Amino acid sequence: MHSPKADKAETRGRKRLAPDESTSxxxxxxxxxxxxxxxxxxxxxxxxxxxxxxxxxxxxxxxxxxxxxxxxxxxxxxxxxxxxxxxxxxxxxASASSRSTSTVQLQPTTTTTTAAQPTPNYLLPLHTLATLSTSSTSNGPNEAIHHSPPSSFSPTSTSTTSDLFALPLTDLDSFLNTVVPRMLTSEELYGPMNVDHARLWMKTIPSLKVSGNGDRICDLFVVRACVCVCLSV
Missing domain, CATH: 1.20.5 (Single alpha-helices involved in coiled-coils or other helix-helix interfaces)
Structure with missing residues (x-):
């Protein structure tokens, strides 16, 4: 039999629940x-x-x-x-223009003096002709003045436009080449075009990296620079 002290020790502390109640x-x-x-x-x-x-x-x-x-x-x-x-x-x-300016400044300025052409006799007044005829008879037959015929004289007031149309085509082309200055290309003025940087720039564009359009555009630039003409300064 359990002693009352043992039963009191077992019931000490928390309250024990029933097995079913504790599980739930x-x-x-x-x-x-x-x-x-x-x-x-x-x-x-x-x-x-x-x-x-x-x-x-x-x-x-x-x-x-x-x-x-x-x-x-x-x-x-x-x-x-x-x-x-x-x-x-x-x-x-700028260097090209400076070179052209220095070339123009270095060229000597030559003044051409044309000899005074004698006035044809048929354009002289009548009293002048009489004086000339008198002096020619006094000087002798060897020193006589020879009068040029009017048919060999071309008046200076006549325009050269009518003479240009009378020239053949080859002579007209050569004449125009001497009158009109030759047109210089941009390659002759500024040197060949450098398109290497442009090719590199176009390669940086994503749509042109695998395409050949950039090289084609650069080639067209070079051809255009050779063909295009510029007026010489």
């Missing part, structure tokens, strides 16, 4: 804890998804900004290269 209460507590854990987990996952969505939108905005900055940088680079080429061509044209 523990299951309820576990289910409640699992529900709270699931809710916390779902809330944490939702917060992470919201952060990911915000970060993706920020990444898209930053990528657009980076793309815009790259395009601006490419335009600035091409503009600087074009400015360098323009400055080089301008310096070449």
């Amino acid at each position: 209460k523990r299951a309820i507590q576990l289910r409640e804890a699992q529900r709270v854990h699931r809710e916390k987990k779902a809330l944490y996952i939702k917060e992470l998804e919201d952060k990911v969505r915000i970060l993706e939108s920020e990444i898209k905005i930053q990528s657009d900004k980076v793309r815009t900055l790259e395009q601006e940088l490419e335009r600035e680079r091409v503009g600087s290269l074009v400015c360098s080429v323009c400055s080089a061509s301008a310096s070449a044209s």
Whole structure:
């Protein structure tokens, strides 16, 4: 038999439940804890998804900004290269013009004096002709003045336009070549066109990287520079 002291020691502390009642209460507590854990987990996952969505939108905005900055940088680079080429061509044209100016200044200015042509006798007044005839008879037959016939004289007031139409085509071309200055090409004025930089610039364009249109355009530029004529300064 158990002593009363032992029974009192067994019932000390928490109140013991029946086996069925203790199992059902523990299951309820576990289910409640699992529900709270699931809710916390779902809330944490939702917060992470919201952060990911915000970060993706920020990444898209930053990528657009980076793309815009790259395009601006490419335009600035091409503009600087074009400015360098323009400055080089301008310096070449300035040197060419300075050379032409120095050539013009170095040429001596020669003044041609034409001998005074005697006036034909048939244009002289009558009293002058009488004086000339008297002096010729007094000087002798060997020193007589020979009068040129009017048919061999061409008046100076006659325009040369009618004479140009009477010339053959070959003579007319040679005459025009002597009168009209020859037209110089841009290659003769400024030297051959350098299109290497232009080829490199066009290769930087994404749509022209694998295409041959850039090289074709540069070749057309070179041909155009050889064909195009410019007035000589």
